[in-house]
Amino acid sequence: MMKTVPVAAIAVLSVLAFSASLAVEGSAVGIVDVSRVVRAHPEAKEADALLEKQLSELEAHKDAMTAEHDKLKKEFERARDAALSKAISETEKESRMEEAQKKIVELSEYAQKMRQTLTDEKRDLADRKVRMQRRLVEGIREVVAGLAREKGIDIVLDSSGVALSGVESVLYSSDRVDLTDAVIAAIAGGKAGQAGDTETVQP
Numbered sequence: 001m002m003k004t005v006p007v008a009a010i011a012v013l014s015v016l017a018f019s020a021s022l023a024v025e026g027s028a029v030g031i032v033d034v035s036r037v038v039r040a041h042p043e044a045k046e047a048d049a050l051l052e053k054q055l056s057e058l059e060a061h062k063d064a065m066t067a068e069h070d071k072l073k074k075e076f077e078r079a080r081d082a083a084l085s086k087a088i089s090e091t092e093k094e095s096r097m098e099e100a101q102k103k104i105v106e107l108s109e110y111a112q113k114m115r116q117t118l119t120d121e122k123r124d125l126a127d128r129k130v131r132m133q134r135r136l137v138e139g140i141r142e143v144v145a146g147l148a149r150e151k152g153i154d155i156v157l158d159s160s161g162v163a164l165s166g167v168e169s170v171l172y173s174s175d176r177v178d179l180t181d182a183v184i185a186a187i188a189g190g191k192a193g194q195a196g197d198t199e200t201v202q203p
């Protein structure tokens with residue numbers, strides 16, 4: 001199954017998390033393992049399943065259009081071969097050649113249509129991914145912000161984040177400041193609101 005939604009969501013939420021270096025003295029700090037939250041998020045799984053289904057439909061459409069293209073190509077080749085036959089009159093050759101020329105035009109137009117259609121469908125699928133990811137991220141962020149306000153926490157860090165140096169952003173944290181389980185429970189309880197809803201997209 002595709003894992004694009006979790007990967008993209010983790011990347012976006014990592015940017016939203018404050019760097020540990022911003023934690024000022026006296027501020028209440030909490031941490032969330034965003035990677036684990038995303039993996040546990042039911043809507044992320046639903047989005048993955050929906051996108052996988054849509055990708056399969058796109059591939060099926062591609063196969064169907066490729067088969068039609070191959071059919072038109074064979075029709076052109078038969079018309080061309082018939083036009084080159086020595087067993088027919090010149091008049092018949094001209095008629096067959098005209099037919100072959102029509103087939104090559106038809107083939108060329110269909111090939112262009114196929115490329116454009118598949119390009120549009122791939123772009124549309126990519127746009128759907130972005131919309132789903134954005135909704136998922138917004139929902140998780142709302143839950144984290146709500147819990148932080150309830151607990152009087154000023155800064156929430158992503159313990160699954162990695163700095164540009166390749167070192168984990170949070171080198172150490174106590175279980176007392178870990179909000180991950182609370183976030184997962186809040187999402188499971190429906191506190192993520194409508195922001196995390198995946199959209200139903202017509203194929």
